[in-house]
Each structure stands twice: as structure tokens, then as C-alpha cells.
Amino acid sequence: MATVTVAADGSGRALVLTRRIRRAVALIAAAGLIAFLGFLAGEHHRHPVTVLTGVATVGDQLATVTVAGWSYAIEGTSIPWVDQQGMTRYGSWPACLGGPGNTTRVTFAEVPVPTPDGSTTRQVVWVDCRP
Numbered sequence: 001m002a003t004v005t006v007a008a009d010g011s012g013r014a015l016v017l018t019r020r021i022r023r024a025v026a027l028i029a030a031a032g033l034i035a036f037l038g039f040l041a042g043e044h045h046r047h048p049v050t051v052l053t054g055v056a057t058v059g060d061q062l063a064t065v066t067v068a069g070w071s072y073a074i075e076g077t078s079i080p081w082v083d084q085q086g087m088t089r090y091g092s093w094p095a096c097l098g099g100p101g102n103t104t105r106v107t108f109a110e111v112p113v114p115t116p117d118g119s120t121t122r123q124v125v126w127v128d129c130r131p
């Protein structure tokens with residue numbers, strides 16, 4: 001037998017909350033809690049972005065920057081970069097790197113990326129050309 005709670009509102013009409021409604025509310029609350037906990041777990045596993053500055057040696061659409069024993073490759077035109085006016089650019093070579101044979105100081109960001117063998121490499125994710 002279902003439990004029924006009866007209350008009266010200002011007009012005198014009875015409001016009835018059944019066990020079914022309480023279950024539905026409990027299920028919605030549980031789903032919300034699970035979604036929130038899933039979000040927190042995802043946030044916990046996000047990889048931190050590390051901003052570094054070093055001297056880049058530039059080749060043909062390739063630059064190598066060595067910082068603290070790690071060598072980072074900036075390759076091709078797939079990496080977003082910020083120009084001197086603060087505009088983010090996509091699909092072109094970072095202007096501050098110049099052409100082959102150039103060496104220049106550059107700020108960039110990297111993230112750790114797990115590899116299939118269980119080790120970790122570091123991936124350049126953007127270049128900043130602001131002075």
C-alpha cells in the first residue's frame with residue numbers, strides 16, 4: 001500500500017504527494033548528483049598547461065625549443081599562435097619564429113600527453129608572439 005501525504009493549500013484543495021512522485025524526485029536528484037560527480041572527476045584528470053619560454057631554432061616549417069632538458073617541436077601551421085596585437089591566429093606559421101636559420105626567443109605552452117606504451121610526451125599547444 002502506497003503512503004500518501006495530504007496537505008491543504010490556501011484555497012482548501014488537497015495536495016497529494018504519492019510514493020511515485022517522491023521516487024521520481026529522488027531519481028532526478030541522484031542523476032544530478034552522478035552528473036556533478038562525473039564532472040568533478042573529469043576536471044580532476046585534466047592535464048595542466050605549462051607556459052615556457054626558450055630560444056627557438058627555426059628550420060623549414062619546424063622550430064625546436066629546448067627548455068630544462070626537454071626539446072619541444074613546433075611544426076607546420078597546425079598550432080594556434082597569438083600575434084603582436086593579441087589576436088589568435090590559426091593555419092599559418094607563427095610570424096615571430098621567422099624563416100629557416102633564425103633563432104629567436106619564444107613563449108609557448110605544452111601539455112603532457114600519454115603514449116600507448118605508458119610513457120608521457122609533451123605536446124606544444126600554442127605559441128605567443130607578443131613581446
